[in-house]
Amino acid sequence: xxxxxxxxxxxxxxxxxxxxxxxxxxxxxxxxxxxxxxxxxxxxxxxxxxxxxxxxxxxxxxxxxxxxxxxxxxxxxxxxxxxxxxxxxxxxxxxxxxxxxxxxxxxxxxxxxxxxxxxxxxxxxxxxxxxxxxxxxxxxxxxxxxxxxxxxxxxxxxxxxxxxxxxxxxxxxxxxxxxxxxxxxxxxxxxxxxxxxxxxxxxxxxxxxxxxxxxxxxxxxxxxxxxxxxxxxxxxxxxxxxxxxxxxxxxxxxxxxxxxxxxxxxxxxxxxxxxxxxxxxxxxxxxxxxxxxxxx
Amino acid sequence: xxxxxxxxxxxxxxxxxxxxxxxxxxxxxxxxxxxxxxxxxxxxxxxxxxxxxxxxxxxxxxxxxxxxxxxxxxxxxxxxxxxxxxxxxxxxxxxxxxxxxxxxxxxxxxxxxxxxxxxxxxxxxxxxxxxxxxxxxxxxxxxxxxxxxxxxxxxxxxxxxxxxxxxxxxxxxxxxxxxxxxxxxxxxxxxxxxxxxxxxxxxxxxxxxxxxxxxxxxxxxxxxxxxxxxxxxxxxxxxxxxxxxxxxxxxxxxxxxxxxxxxxxxxxxxxxxxxxxxxxxxxxxxxxxxxxxxxx
Numbered sequence: 001x002x003x004x005x006x007x008x009x010x011x012x013x014x015x016x017x018x019x020x021x022x023x024x025x026x027x028x029x030x031x032x033x034x035x036x037x038x039x040x041x042x043x044x045x046x047x048x049x050x051x052x053x054x055x056x057x058x059x060x061x062x063x064x065x066x067x068x069x070x071x072x073x074x075x076x077x078x079x080x081x082x083x084x085x086x087x088x089x090x091x092x093x094x095x096x097x098x099x100x101x102x103x104x105x106x107x108x109x110x111x112x113x114x115x116x117x118x119x120x121x122x123x124x125x126x127x128x129x130x131x132x133x134x135x136x137x138x139x140x141x142x143x144x145x146x147x148x149x150x151x152x153x154x155x156x157x158x159x160x161x162x163x164x165x166x167x168x169x170x171x172x173x174x175x176x177x178x179x180x181x182x183x184x185x186x187x188x189x190x191x192x193x194x195x196x197x198x199x200x201x202x203x204x205x206x207x208x209x210x211x212x213x214x215x216x217x218x219x220x221x222x223x224x225x226x227x228x229x230x231x232x233x234x235x236x237x238x239x240x241x242x243x244x245x246x247x248x249x250x251x252x253x254x255x256x257x258x259x260x261x262x263x264x265x266x267x268x269x270x271x272x273x274x275x276x277x278x279x280x281x282x283x284x285x286x287x288x289x290x291x292x293x294x295x296x
Numbered sequence: 297x298x299x300x301x302x303x304x305x306x307x308x309x310x311x312x313x314x315x316x317x318x319x320x321x322x323x324x325x326x327x328x329x330x331x332x333x334x335x336x337x338x339x340x341x342x343x344x345x346x347x348x349x350x351x352x353x354x355x356x357x358x359x360x361x362x363x364x365x366x367x368x369x370x371x372x373x374x375x376x377x378x379x380x381x382x383x384x385x386x387x388x389x390x391x392x393x394x395x396x397x398x399x400x401x402x403x404x405x406x407x408x409x410x411x412x413x414x415x416x417x418x419x420x421x422x423x424x425x426x427x428x429x430x431x432x433x434x435x436x437x438x439x440x441x442x443x444x445x446x447x448x449x450x451x452x453x454x455x456x457x458x459x460x461x462x463x464x465x466x467x468x469x470x471x472x473x474x475x476x477x478x479x480x481x482x483x484x485x486x487x488x489x490x491x492x493x494x495x496x497x498x499x500x501x502x503x504x505x506x507x508x509x510x511x512x513x514x515x516x517x518x519x520x521x522x523x524x525x526x527x528x529x530x531x532x533x534x535x536x537x538x539x540x541x542x543x544x545x546x547x548x549x550x551x552x553x554x555x556x557x558x559x560x561x562x563x564x565x566x567x568x569x570x571x572x573x574x575x576x577x578x579x580x581x582x583x584x585x586x587x588x589x590x591x592x
Contacts, residue, residue, distance in 0.1 A: 098490060121504045133504040156503030160496045168490040169497050172483035176506040179482070179552065183475035186550045187468035190539070193546040194394060194464040200456045201465045207452030208417045208429040210472040212508030243486070250489040252584035254482045255555055256475065288548035 002027065003149065004057035006050050006073055006080075007094070008035040011120070012063035014127040015093070015153045019061075020044055022152035029053045049078035059089045059146060066238055067096040074104055086112045089142055091149075093134075095119045095174075095235075097242050098167040099249060105138070105163035114142045115163060119170035120154065123231055131155045135173070137165035171246060174239040178260035178277070180214040184222060185281040188292040199223060199294050218278050223294050227275040227282070234273030237264040298323065299445065300353035302346050302369055302376075303390070304331040307416070308359035310423040311389070311449045315357075316340055318448035323352045345374035355385045355442060362534055363392040370400055382408045385438055387445075389430075391415045391470075391531075393538050394463040395545060401434070401459035410438045411459060415466035416450065419527055427451045431469070433461035467542060470535040474556035474573070476510040480518060481577040484588040495519060495590050514574050519590050523571040523578070530569030533560040 001024060005016040008030040016039055020026045026044040029052065030036050036046045047053045050073045054060055060080060062073050070092055074080045080090060090108055092101065092115065105115040116138035126132045132154035136143055143159045150157045160169050187205070188198040202219050205211065221230070240261040247254045263280045272279060285291055297320060301312035304326040312335055316322045322340040325348065326332050332342045343349045346369045350356055356376060358369050366388055370376045376386060386404055388397065388411065401411040412434035422428045428450035432439055439455045446453045456465050483501070484494040498515050501507065517526070536557040543550045559576045568575060581587055 121506075133500065135500045156500070158496060158500040158503075160500060161492050164490070165492045165496075168487055168492045169500050172487055172497050173501050173504065173506045175486060176476075176479045176483045176501060176511075179475055179479035180472075180506070180508065182552050183472045183479075186475070186552050187472045189548055190471060190542065190546075190550065191464055191468050193548045194460070194542070196457050196461045196464045200454060200461075201468050204429065204431045204452070204454040204456060204465050205469050205472060207454075208469065209509050209513065210417075210469045210476070212476065212510070213505050214508070215472075217505065246486065246490070250486075252485055252489045252586060253580075254486065256478050256482050256552065257486075259551055259555070284549075290548060 001059060002057040004028070004053035004060035006030070006053055006060065006062045007064040008039065009063065010124050011127045013038060014124070015063060016044070016061070017042060018130045018152045019149055022149070024149070027053050027056045050076070050080050051078045051082040054080040054088070055083035057088070058085065059091065059149065060084070061091045061093055063093045065094065067100045067242070070094050070096050071100065071104065075107070081107070081111060084111065084113050087114070089114045089116065089146060091116045091118050091146055093118050093120055095170050095239055095242065096167060098164040098171065098246060101137070101167050102164045114139065116142055116146060117164060117166040118150065119166055121170070121173055122154070127153070134158070135160055135166040135169035137161055137163050137167060171239070171243045174236065175243055175254065175257045177214060178236060178240065179256045180212055181218055181278055182260050182263065182280050182284070184215055184219050185284040188222065188281065189284050189288050189290050192292045193288065193290050198292055221276070222278050222281050222292070227279045229274070230276035230278070232273060233264055233267045233275050233277045233279060236277035237268045237273065240264055297355060298353040300324070300349035300356035301359070302326070302349055302356065303359040304335065305359065306420050307423045309334060310420070311359060312340070312357070313338060314426045314448045315445055318445070320445070323349050325349045346372070346376050347374045347378040350376040350384070351379035353384070354381065355387060355445065357387045357389055359389045361390065363396045363538070366390050366392050367396065367400065371403070377403070377407060380407065380409050383410070385410045385412065385442060387412045387414050387442055389414050389416055391466050391535055391538065392463060394460040394467065394542055397433070397463050398460045410435065412438055412442060413460060413462040414446065415462055417466070417469055418450070423449070430454070431456055431462040431465035433457055433459050433463065467535070467539045470532065471539055471550065471553045473510060474532060474536065475552045476508055477514055477574055478556050478559065478576050478580070480511055480515050481580040484518065484577065485580050485584050485586050488588045489584065489586050493590070494588055517572070518574050518577050518588070523575045525570070526572040526574070528569060529560055529563045529571050529573045529575060532573035533564045533569065536560055
């Protein structure tokens with residue numbers, strides 16, 4: 001099977017390498033040619049556009065930043081649609097709008113092709129280790145066709161439902177993780193303001209119903225004041241915009257997610273978008289005039 | 297060692313039984329005499345007041361509902377302080393105000409006695425199984441004196457710091473668990489409104505950074521619409537009042553915890569305080585006109 005991979009950033013580069021290393025021929029394209037070098041060094045073929053990728057391959061992965069980027073890769077002047085072959089599959093692993101995803105899937109279907117939305121979680125390390133969680137929307141038959149390639153990139157791979165269902169699941173993930181980070185921050189603020197060691201509080205809480213992967217991992221980095229990403233605030237900010245747009249379109253109220261979105265707006269507004277999204281803690285500290293310290 | 301146990305409700309009764317079964321002589325008191333029966337049947341001695349318990353014992357556990365109840369048990373007309381012996385220890389396992397706890401500890405210290413605050417989490421099943429999480433505030437020497445008795449009731453036992461530190465930790469626990477439940481509810485609302493199966497969403501999220509004990513346990517019960525406690529909304533409501541009072545006293549902002557408190561106010565206001573606090577989901581459903589269904 002001939003595989004295309006478009007978008008070779010922090011996530012896309014190791015994901016494409018894992019596909020290449022699983023024994024497939026891979027055609028790649030990235031806006032910045034330098035990003036293709038590690039792939040071509042490993043045996044991939046560099047292309048000069050998304051159109052060229054699609055002309056040569058049967059399954060085309062996309063891993064870019066935002067809705068408009070995916071739309072440009074598929075529908076743009078040098079896009080996939082210009083050359084895509086019948087029965088090919090476009091697999092979008094970016095995190096973008098569920099409703100825009102459904103529209104793109106319809107366009108591809110009208111052109112006798114298929115689409116899967118397959119956003120991931122697990123971060124750069126998960127991408128390098130081939131251990132991503134992958135949440136997939138689209139037809140089951142097409143999911144099964146792509147599954148061996150997902151297995152090269154991830155571990156927890158779930159087919160959720162129709163086109164867009166993967167993006168909805170990723171949105172749910174961001175809603176939950178953002179609020180959990182903010183809630184851990186509030187617990188640390190309350191402990192610190194009360195003169196109680198947040199390290200001990202975390203230790204006690206980990207053993208009970210308040211225990212979570214976020215308290216284990218993010219909760220420790222918050223205590224270490226290690227704001228290096230991990231997961232950039234600017235990306236969480238973008239993801240929460242997608243969530244808020246979906247809530248607006250659907251006419252539903254998500255007050256907790258909205259609050260987290262405001263924190264992320266403020267982080268990006270203060271020029272700290274490159275910091276991990278656990279830096280929500282810094283805003284909570286500013287708000288209450290409290291610094292969370294390990295040796296309280 | 298002679299042990300006293302005051303307050304034999306859903307939690308106190310199995311906790312006192314576990315102490316009795318670990319081989320200690322136990323004197324008990326409960327406002328409703330019928331609650332003492334399982335204990336006296338098992339060999340405990342019934343008392344007619346907290347004063348009588350304290351007159352006969354060296355370590356006196358309290359497990360009642362709220363701040364004023366604990367104050368009455370210690371300071372009231374038939375309270376512990378009327379008869380307590382020098383160097384005795386009062387161990388309050390209720391969930392009450394941290395600042396009121398510090399005041400009570402001071403009063404006991406002025407009377408040459410000791411106090412530990414030792415609120416628990418883990419619910420009725422944890423109490424029956426002797427598997428509670430116990431968060432302890434008070435002097436280390438006194439903690440070590442009581443530790444063998446804590447071991448009869450719990451598994452994850454952490455000495456957090458000075459008097460009040462246990463109550464602060466419990467408050468942090470309620471802040472975190474309440475917001476996690478509300479965040480899971482929002483994820484389910486978003487999925488359901490988008491026509492995506494929340495069962496599949498939960499399955500996908502459990503494998504990643506959004507995974508938590510709450511998503512495992514409460515998240516499943518929310519999908520099952522099993523609102524039987526577990527942990528009553530009326531108690532979570534009381535605990536969040538303690539959190540909000542602490543935030544007021546300390547002059548700190550806890551916007552996420554405040555939002556959860558409003559949900560719990562509304563649940564109790566609608567006469568549903570006996571339902572588990574996962575019934576926050578029902579309010580979120582009302583707000584958005586969405587019903588979360590398993591077979592979406």
